[in-house]
Amino acid sequence: MPSLNTIAFYLHRITGVILAIYLCMHLGFLTTVKTGEYSSLIKVTLSRQFLPFDLMLFLIGIYHGVNGIRLIIHEFGFLYRHRKILLYLTFIITAVLWVVVAWEVVM
Amino acid sequence: MRFKIRRFDGERSYWQEFDVPVKRGMTVLEALYYIKENLDPTLSFRASCRMGVCGSCAVRINGKPRLACETQVSKLKEPVKIEPLKNFNVIRDLVTDFEGFFKKHEIVKPYLIRKSEGEIRQTPEQLKRYYIYTLCIKCGACMSACPVAKNCLGPMPVVSAYRFNEDSRDEGKEERLKILSDHIWHCHFVAECSEVCPKDLNPAEVIQKLRLEVLKFSMRW
Amino acid sequence: MSFHNVFAVLMKFDVVIVGAGLAGMRAAIAIAEKNSRVSIAIIAKTYPIRCHSVCAEGGTAAVLDENDSFDLHAWDTIKGSDFLADQDAVEFFVRECPKEILTLDAWGCPWSRTPDGRIAQRPFGGHSFNRTVFAMDRTGFHEVHTLYERMLMFPNIERFNEFFLTNLIVEDNTVKGVTAIDLKTGELVLFEAKAVILATGGAGRIYGFTTYSHTVTGDGMAVAYRCGVPLKDMEFFQFHPTGLVPSGILMTEACRGEGGYLLNKNGERFMKKYAPERMELAPRDVVARAMWREIIEGRGLEGDYGPYIALDLTHLGEEKIEERLPLIRETAMKFAGIDPVEEPIPVKPVAHYTMGGIHTNVNCETPIKGLFACGEVACISIHGANRLGSNSTAECLVFGRVAGERALEYVLKRDFKSVSRKEFEREESRIFDELLGRSGDESPYAIKRELNETMDKNLWIFREEKGMKEAVKKIRELKERYKNVEIVDKHRGFNTDLIQTLEIGYMLDLAEVVAICALLRKESRGAHYRLDYPKRDDENWLKHSLAYKTADGVKVDYLPVTITKWKPTERRY
C-alpha cells in the first residue's frame, strides 16, 4: 500500500493528464462554432445524462488546483514541517469544495 | 518466522521462502546471515558495519526501504518480505548496482571548494548549520522511495550539495547552484525520501530550500 | 567447470592501492596531489564509504594545544605500547599528526569546535593530555567521507569498487601487480603495477565477539604472508573494554572520557582497585583485564547473554549525552533496547584492534620491493603491544600519506614488468577450478564458527599454554577440513559465497599465526596476557616477533625494538 504522499503524487499526474486531454477536447469543441455543429453538440453536453462527467471534471480540476497550491507553497520552501497537515488539508479542502460546487450545480 | 525473499540469479527472478528461528533483539541482517550460513549459501546481499553507519545494507523490507542492520525483526509483520531497492538495477538477489548512484553524487561537486589559505575557524553555531547533512550514509533508501529519481538526480546528491553550500569554510556555492539549476526542478515534492531516510535528514526540505536559492541565484544573472 | 576461455582483463597503473579505508584513500590523495600524471588505481571490496573505518567513533590524537608536547604524546604512546613500539617511528608519527588534522580541516571534515571556533579536543584513555580531536562521536565516519569527497577531485585516481584482492604477483622479490575478482561480473582481473600499497585493514573477524565490521577479514595480511612477507607481532590483539552485549558493537571510550563509570554487581567503581589514578581512563588492556577479572571472579551482573559489566552514564544527564554521545544513545536504544539516560549499558570486553600486521619500516616499505603497507594492515610499529585509543586513525592518516609519497618516489624511477599469461592463468585456475569448481562436504561457515569459538576461548584476554596449544591443534584441523569445502553457489556474478570462503581461508592462516606467536611469547606484555607468565620480561622478550610462511608451517623469528630516549620502566596508571 503506497503512502498518502505517493498517492497524492500519482493523483496529481493523472488529473493533470486528464485535464490536458480535456483541454484539447474543449478547444476542438470550440472550433465547431465556425462549422456550425456547435449547437447540436452543446445540447448533448448540457443534458442531464452528462452531469456525472461534469462532476468528475470538477473533482479532477479542484484536486489538481488545490494540490498545485500546496506544491507551490512547499516549493518556495515554506511550511515543510507542516507537510503532513497540508497534505491532509488538500484532500479535505478538495472534498469540501467539490461537495459545495456539486450541490450548487445539481440543485 | 517466515521470510519471503526476492531472488534473482542473473536470469530468473522469483520469490523464495525461509523459516528463521528468531531470537530476542535479532535484526533483519542477522536473519539474512542466518539464512546464508545455514539454509542457502547462494543468497547474496551486502553488509559491512552492522551498526548503521556504512550504508551497505539498505533493502526493501515489507515494501519500505530500510537498513537491514537497524531493523528489529520482532517489530515486523509476518511474512517479512525482503526485496532489493527500487530504481536500481538488480545485479543479484538483494544486491543492486550503485555505480550510477555514486556518479550522480559526483555531479554536484560534493567536496569543499576553498582557495583561501591559513588557519580556519568555525564556531559551533556555524557547524550546526550544516552538520546534520553530513550524516548522509548514501544507502540509497531515498532514491528507492522517490518516484522520479530514476530519471533525474534524486534526493541524495542535493543533500550533499546543500551540506557544502552551508559550510562556512566553503567557497564554491555559486558553482554548485549553477549545476543544480539544471537538476533541481525535477522534484515533485512527494517527500517520500524524508519518510524513509534512516538518518532523518529530510531531503525533501533541503531540495525546496535549495530551489529558492537557485531561483535567487539565477535572477541575479 | 573451466573458465579459461574468459578473456583476461588487464589493467595497467603506476600505483595500485588495495583498500579504500582511511589509509588507502589518504595514500591515493597524497600521490595525486604531488603528481597529476601518475596513474593510480584504488581497488576495494566495498565502496570506499562502506569501509570499516566509518565505524571509528572516538577520535584522532594530535598535539594541537601549546601546553601539550610531542614528547608527551610519544611517551604516552610508548608507555601504552608496553615499550614494544619502535621509538623512532613514534617520534616521527607524533610530529606528523597535527598536520593531518589541519589538512582534513581544510578538506571539509566537520571537527567539533570550541566556542571560539578552534578544533576541540577531549580526554582519551592512556593519553595524559586532552589531545583527542573528534567530530561528534562519528569521527571515523566523517574522516572517511572527507577523504572520499576529496578523492573525487583528482582525475588520475581511478576507483575500482567491489574488486576483491586474491593475490599479489611477485617475482625476484619485486611486486609486479595484483589479481582481483570483479564482484559484479565475477571475472578475475589483472592489474599490472610498478608499486602496490596494501591498506586492507585489520583481521578482527577471526574472533566471534568483536567490534569489527563483517568485511574485516585480514585479506591483505594473509595475501602478503602467503607471498613471503613476514607478519609482525601478531599475538597482540587489543580488547576493548566496552562492547555492547550481545552484538559486540562498540561503546566508545568517549563514554568514559565524558565521565561514565564502570560498575560491578555491587555497584562499585572497581577500577579504583586496578588503576587508582586513572580509574576508568586507564589504557584499554588494563581496563579490559580488570573487567574480565571481575567477571571471572563472579562480580559481573547476570543477563540473558551471560555475565556483563554496567557502563553507567545516567549521572551525566540527558543534555550532555545528547550533545556529546548521540550515536551511543541511539545504538544502545536500537540494538539493546536500553536508554543510557535511564539505565546503565550492559558491556563486556571485546576484540577490537589488530596491533600486528605486515612488517614494514617507518617508510611503510615491506621486504618486497615496490610493496608498501599502511593503516591497520601494517605493523610499523607505533602501537607495540597495545594501541592507545585514537592513535590508529591518526596512524592511517600519517602513514597513508607516507606510503603514498614513498610509492610515488619509487614508481618515478621504475618501469613496468610484464606479467606472463601463465601466472595469471595459474591464479584463475586456483580460484575458479580448484575452489569454485570443487565438490566437497564441508561448509565454510561451520569452519568459521568453530574458528571463532576457538579464538574466543583460547586466545582471549587471559591466555595460557594449554589453551593455546589446543587452539593451534584445532586451527590446523580446520585448515585440513578447509581443503574439503564446497562452495554451493556456482554463479560468477556477485558470488558472495565464493568471496566469504576465500576470506575464511585467509582467516585460518592468520589465526594460526596469532596462536603460534602467542604460544611462543612466554611473558605478559600489553594486550598479550599470560596467566602462566604474568610478568613482563624485558631481558628475553623486548623484541618483535616475525612470522614467516614456510613449506613446513609458520616459522617465527625475532627483531629487536628500536629504543631512542625512553628506557622501559614499569607501566602503572
Ligand SMILES: Cc1cc2nc3c(=O)[nH]c(=O)nc-3n(C[C@H](O)[C@H](O)[C@H](O)COP(=O)(O)OP(=O)(O)OC[C@H]3O[C@@H](n4cnc5c(N)ncnc54)[C@H](O)[C@@H]3O)c2cc1C
Ligand atoms: C568500532 C571501532 C571503533 C574505532 N574507533 C577508533 C577511534 O575512535 N579512534 C581511532 O584512532 N581508531 C579507532 N578504531 C580503529 C580504526 O578504525 C581502524 O584501525 C582504522 O579505521 C583502519 O583503517 P584502514 O584504512 O587501515 O582499514 P579499513 O578502514 O578497514 O579499510 C580496509 C579497506 O580494504 C578493503 N579490503 C579489505 N580486504 C580486501 C580485499 N581482499 N580486496 C580488496 N579490498 C579489500 C576494504 O574494502 C576497505 O576499503 C576503531 C575501530 C573499531 C572497530
Ligand code: FES
Ligand atoms: S551494515 Fe552498515 S549500514 Fe547496515
